[in-house]
Amino acid sequence: MSEGHVERERIDRAIRVVLQASREGLDVSQQALAEKLGWSRNMVTNLETGRRVVQLTDFLMIAKALNIDPIALLHRVLRW
Amino acid sequence: MSEDTHFWRLFAAFGQVLVRHRRKRNWTAYRLGLDADLSGGEIIGRESGEHAPTLRDFFRIANALGAEPALLFIDLLSAWRADPTDTNRTFRPHDITRPSRLAYHHKPGDFRELLTTYDSVAEATRAAGKLNAQRHARGVALLDTVAIYLRLDCISLRPDDGETRGRAVKRLHRDAQS
Numbered sequence: 001m002s003e004g005h006v007e008r009e010r011i012d013r014a015i016r017v018v019l020q021a022s023r024e025g026l027d028v029s030q031q032a033l034a035e036k037l038g039w040s041r042n043m044v045t046n047l048e049t050g051r052r053v054v055q056l057t058d059f060l061m062i063a064k065a066l067n068i069d070p071i072a073l074l075h076r077v078l079r080w
Numbered sequence: 081m082s083e084d085t086h087f088w089r090l091f092a093a094f095g096q097v098l099v100r101h102r103r104k105r106n107w108t109a110y111r112l113g114l115d116a117d118l119s120g121g122e123i124i125g126r127e128s129g130e131h132a133p134t135l136r137d138f139f140r141i142a143n144a145l146g147a148e149p150a151l152l153f154i155d156l157l158s159a160w161r162a163d164p165t166d167t168n169r170t171f172r173p174h175d176i177t178r179p180s181r182l183a184y185h186h187k188p189g190d191f192r193e194l195l196t197t198y199d200s201v202a203e204a205t206r207a208a209g210k211l212n213a214q215r216h217a218r219g220v221a222l223l224d225t226v227a228i229y230l231r232l233d234c235i236s237l238r239p240d241d242g243e244t245r246g247r248a249v250k251r252l253h254r255d256a257q258s
Contacts, residue, residue, distance in 0.1 A: 008136065008140070011136055011140075015135055015136070053134050053136060054134060054136070055133070055134050055135070056094065056134065056137075057090055059135045070153070071150060071153060071154065071157070074149065074150060077135075
């Protein structure tokens with residue numbers, strides 16, 4: 001497995017873990033977050049499990065829905 | 081501006097920031113793509129705002145550019161928010177051009193910042209060198225930190241429609257007390 005591939009996997013995992021942890025830290029269910037975003041619950045599940053790649057717009061919409069500053073959320077991903 | 085339009089503008093903003101950073105380095109889209117593990121076509125697609133960027137793309141591109149992801153993200157948010165039709169969200173150049181302040185740990189738990197602001201971390205660091213020479217001679221704590229700021233949002237203090245100036249002053253005073 002190439003170094004680049006390992007790094008990509010790490011970034012993908014960091015994004016998923018941070019998004020899920022941020023939601024759970026605020027005691028927001030996947031269903032509740034989906035409703036705030038106007039998404040299906042499956043879409044939230046797929047983002048958190050890696051079945052759907054997180055778009056930049058997804059990231060910003062989730063930050064807004066959870067009332068988290070997007071730069072602070074990005075810092076969590078970077079520090080993971 | 082609708083929420084959908086607001087987020088769709090993000091694609092164009094990402095493209096603008098990407099083009100600016102790539103051209104600053106005199107790189108072709110192919111060269112950037114090579115380092116970011118994307119094709120030249122994928123880079124061009126993202127620069128034109130036609131392709132929605134993933135967060136993974138963002139990190140790959142930041143890494144390829146040698147840019148600090150958080151600062152590139154700040155650039156992106158600034159470009160996204162600079163909507164000329166939305167006066168409340170208009171990005172002002174001085175919000176970014178003078179974002180740095182020098183600071184020091186006076187003693188444990190007592191972190192202090194100087195009031196002077198600088199255009200960049202590099203400028204702040206150079207100033208710190210000169211100031212620290214003076215501070216060392218005076219035997220005071222040396223500057224050991226550069227703090228970076230960004231305006232994340234703004235709230236209008238202008239009077240509501242139909243509100244008189246006198247009532248606006250009273251409202252602002254009341255809000256300040258709460």
